[in-house]
Amino acid sequence: MNAPVTTTGVRAEPRRPGVRRRTSPRGALAAFLRGTAGAALLTLAFEVFARLELVDPRLLPPAGVILGEALRLLVDPAFLVEVWATLVAVLGGVALAAAIAVPLGVLIGSYRLAALGLTPIIDSLRSVPGIAIIPLLVLVMGQGVSMKVTIVAFVAVWPLLFNTVYGVRGVDPVAMETARAFRVPVHRTWWRVVLPSALPLVLTGLRLALATGLTVGIAAEIAVGTRDGVGYFILRASYAGFHADTVFAAVTLAGVLGYLMNGITVALTNRLVVWDGKGPS
């Protein structure tokens, strides 16, 4: 199977305290300022380049125009409905993926036999590029939300599954032995020892799953002409002719959506995983 995305769960390595250091308020402010400065610089460069009109401005509108259009879209119910449709599909798909991947990951991570039996199936399934099965799914499920949820779940299940497996395998054997020495039943050990211990990696999996899910969800909306979603909105704006500003604005906002989902997951991780880097496992 592929390598874990972070090394938090790998126990053979010596402890590195403060793997994810908490930044001080001043550090956070500095990071924010640096980030803003970078974005501002990029926007300015884009603006200047577009104003040079080396490319037809109807195809490449200046940054200022795009930002204005993006702000207009943010309060436009017609756009927000599409954002909502995409969000429902992505969150639904990722939730479905998590419901499958986390229990399965615990099983595979805990039992050698499960790992041996399931690895060939998993390896062959995950070799299928998610986007390639969209036409098949459309044939079976139509172009509605259930197709989108399914395709998102199909691509989101892998990062969740592998990170859960590595998280579970990384559980400290002393912690497991402690639970066993106190005769804690297996199911309770899973809930109270294995899952919390694997949680940092599971949440990393969730972060990756949301990012991939959003990409593939929007791709599905564009590829097969669903009747809603941000992808559908972008596609329609592109076909309408000379609405490049709307297309760019929608794409930018899709990026912002991804950024927010990532940020929320990171915040959730910081809240839930107070112990990370503070103790073993």
Add this chain to the structure above:
Amino acid sequence: MTALQVSNLSKSYGEGNPALHNLSFEVREGELLSIVGPSGCGKTTLLKCVAGLVPATRGEVRVHGEEVSGVPEGLAVVFQDYGRSLFPWMKVGQNVEFPLETLRLPKAERQERVERSLAAVGLEGKHERYPWQLSGGMQQRVAIARALAYRPKVLLMDEPFASVDAQTRSGLEDLTRRVHLEFGMTILFVTHDIDESVYLADRLVVLRRSPGSVLAELVIELPRVRDQIVTKSLPAFVRQRSVVAQHIKDAS
């Protein structure tokens, strides 16, 4: 009455790799027995066999007459590696309470036991802290409190103070003596430290290594209530400590 009986215990990890060979000894009810031996003499393996965490290759272990197959009831373990044995996602109080949930005790009784055992190790009011917010010595006291709250009949301690500083270590040794007298359970205390083994024990078993087997057994003649400075300067302490040291030296 015999609390713990080890008879002809052998354990090997694979062919020709014996860790323990033909070990026999017993621990009487309410007794604190030290097992001392050089590193690599299979002390930890012995303790895991007694705890039912690993199966014996030959021979048997009986806890209160019942042959051990799997972890017996009424037994608790304090591991050397407290940092890994305490669960970092649980607060101190939750760590102590966790094993009690398996005993299906009512909430009120669990709380009461948590209070009492944290008090017994001098950690009143630390429930809401996380283990990693405490010093190493305090963490090991949490692990001891967790074992105490479980009210085991037999308590196994696997080099519990090997990774704390000398000062803290003396304090924890006295704590062990004190809770032993207060709670009256049988304790099997494994260590490689000769002073510690004599200071704590009612009786003592010396192991030799490769493979681990019993080299000598002796009864420690020291007062029940002990003191780091007074006890350790008693002629009896000095003499018995030399006896143990000589045994270990002869064997290696």
